[in-house]
Amino acid sequence: MVSPNVVDAAASWDGLRGLGARIGLSGSADTVADMGEVLRVAVIGAGYWGPNLARNFTSSPHWQLAAIVDLDTARAHRVADTVGSPEVFADVEDVLADPSIDAVAIATPARTHHALAMRAFAAGKHVVVEKPMADSSAHAREMNDEARRRGLVLMTDHTYCYTPAVQKIRELITEGALGDILYIDSTRINLGLVQPDVDVFWDLAPHDLSIIDFVLPGGLVPSEVSAYGADPIGAGKACVGHLMTPLENGGMVHVHVNWMSPTKIRQMVIAGTRRTLVWDDLNPQQRLSVYDRGIDLKHQTSEGEERIAAMVSYRLGDTWAPALAEREALSAMVEEFGAAIRQGRAPRTDGESGLRVLKVLEAASADLQLAPAESHSVRVA
Numbered sequence: 001m002v003s004p005n006v007v008d009a010a011a012s013w014d015g016l017r018g019l020g021a022r023i024g025l026s027g028s029a030d031t032v033a034d035m036g037e038v039l040r041v042a043v044i045g046a047g048y049w050g051p052n053l054a055r056n057f058t059s060s061p062h063w064q065l066a067a068i069v070d071l072d073t074a075r076a077h078r079v080a081d082t083v084g085s086p087e088v089f090a091d092v093e094d095v096l097a098d099p100s101i102d103a104v105a106i107a108t109p110a111r112t113h114h115a116l117a118m119r120a121f122a123a124g125k126h127v128v129v130e131k132p133m134a135d136s137s138a139h140a141r142e143m144n145d146e147a148r149r150r151g152l153v154l155m156t157d158h159t160y161c162y163t164p165a166v167q168k169i170r171e172l173i174t175e176g177a178l179g180d181i182l183y184i185d186s187t188r189i190n191l192g193l194v195q196p197d198v199d200v201f202w203d204l205a206p207h208d209l210s211i212i213d214f215v216l217p218g219g220l221v222p223s224e225v226s227a228y229g230a231d232p233i234g235a236g237k238a239c240v241g242h243l244m245t246p247l248e249n250g251g252m253v254h255v256h257v258n259w260m261s262p263t264k265i266r267q268m269v270i271a272g273t274r275r276t277l278v279w280d281d282l283n284p285q286q287r288l289s290v291y292d293r294g295i296d297l298k299h300q301t302s303e304g305e306e307r308i309a310a311m312v313s314y315r316l317g318d319t320w321a322p323a324l325a326e327r328e329a330l331s332a333m334v335e336e337f338g339a340a341i342r343q344g345r346a347p348r349t350d351g352e353s354g355l356r357v358l359k360v361l362e363a364a365s366a367d368l369q370l371a372p373a374e375s376h377s378v379r380v381a
C-alpha cells in the first residue's frame with residue numbers, strides 16, 4: 001500500500017470558499033442580476049472530446065462559444081462548422097489576448113493541461129480542464145494555487161458527476177438513505193483502446209475515483225492505496241487493473257478497470273449499513289436500484305456462559321428504482337461552470353477534487369506491481 005499524501009478535503013474547500021470575495025461578486029443580488037449576462041468561452045482542443053464541449057457551450061443560453069483552438073486548424077474548422085462558425089485559431093495566445101473572452105475549456109492531452117491552464121490564468125481567464133486535471137499532483141497543486149491567487153475559477157470536467165444518476169447517488173448518501181458506507185465496488189471494463197501515453201488506471205479509473213470523491217461526504221481521502229495490474233498482451237503497461245483503498249470506518253473501495261473485456265460493464269455497488277445501491281449505467285430502464293437488503297451482525301452473550309456469540313440476520317426488504325431525469329451531463333457541467341464564475345464560488349467539481357483523484361492515481365502507480373508481482377504477493381503453498 002502507498003499513502004496518497006492526502007490533504008483534508010474539508011480544508012481545501014474552505015480555501016475556496018473565499019473566492020467570491022476575491023472575484024468581487026458579493027451576494028445573491030449580484031448573482032441574480034448577472035445570470036442574464038452571457039459569458040464568452042474558447043474551447044482548446046478539437047479532437048475527440050472538444051467537439052462535445054463546443055456543442056454544449058453553443059446550446060447553453062448562458063454561454064457564447066467565441067473560438068475554437070487547435071494546432072490542427074483543419075480539425076478546428078470542421079468542428080466550428082457544426083457549432084455556428086466561431087473563430088478558429090492555431091495558437092492559444094490569440095484567444096488569451098482577447099479581453100472579451102472570459103473563460104477557456106481545455107480538451108487537449110493531459111500532459112498539456114498544466115501549461116495551458118497556467119497561461120490562461122496569467123491572462124485572467126477562468127478555466128475548466130478535462131480529466132485527468134494534469135499529469136501529476138504537483139502540477140495540479142500549482143494550478144489550484146494560481147487560480148486561488150488570482151481569484152479565478154478552476155473546474156475539473158468530471159463529467160459523470162453531472163449525470164442524474166450520480167447526482168441522485170450523492171443525494172441518497174447525503175440524506176443517510178444508505179447509512180454508513182461499508183464498501184464500494186466499481187467495475188469499468190470493455191474492449192478499450194490501448195492508450196499510447198497512459199495505462200488503464202490513468203485512462204479509466206479517473207471516472208470511478210471522481211464519482212466516489214463526489215458522492216462520499218468529505219470526498220475521497222484514503223490513507224493508503226494498493227494496486228495490482230497485468231499486461232498479458234505485452235503492451236508495456238497495465239491493461240487490466242484492480243485498485244483498493246480502505247475507508248475510514250473499516251470498509252473499502254475497490255475499482256476494477258480493464259481494456260480487454262469483450263463485454264462492457266459500467267457498474268458500481270455502494271453498500272451501506274441501511275441499504276445497498278447498485279448503479280448499472282448501461283441499463284437506461286433502471287440505472288439505479290436500491291436494495292433494502294443486507295446483513296446485520298449482533299453480538300449476544302449466551303446465558304450461563306461467558307462466550308460471546310455472533311448472530312447473523314439477513315434483511316430481505318424491498319427493492320426500488322429512483323426516478324431519474326434524462327439530461328446530458330455535459331450540459332449541466334457547462335451550466336455549473338458558468339454559475340461558479342457568476343457566483344464567485346468553487347464549482348462542485350473544483351480543482352481540489354481533480355487533485356484528490358490524481359493523488360490516488362499516483363499512489364496506485366507507485367504501488368503497482370505488474371503480474372507476476374514478487375513484492376507484495378504471498379506464494380501459494
Ligand SMILES: NC(=O)c1ccc[n+]([C@@H]2O[C@H](COP(=O)([O-])OP(=O)(O)OC[C@H]3O[C@@H](n4cnc5c(N)ncnc54)[C@H](O)[C@@H]3O)[C@@H](O)[C@H]2O)c1
Pocket residue numbers: 044045046047048049050069070071072075090092106107108109110112130131132157158159
Ligand atoms: N470527460 C470525459 O468523459 C472525457 C472523455 C474523453 C476524453 N476526455 C479528456 O479530454 C482530453 C482530450 O482527449 P481527446 O480524446 O479529445 O484527445 P485527442 O487527441 O482526440 O484531441 C486533442 C486535441 O488537442 C489538440 N492539441 C494538443 N495540444 C494543443 C495545444 N497546445 N493547443 C491547441 N490544441 C492542441 C490536438 O491537435 C488534438 O486535436 C483528455 O484529457 C481526455 O482524458 C474526457
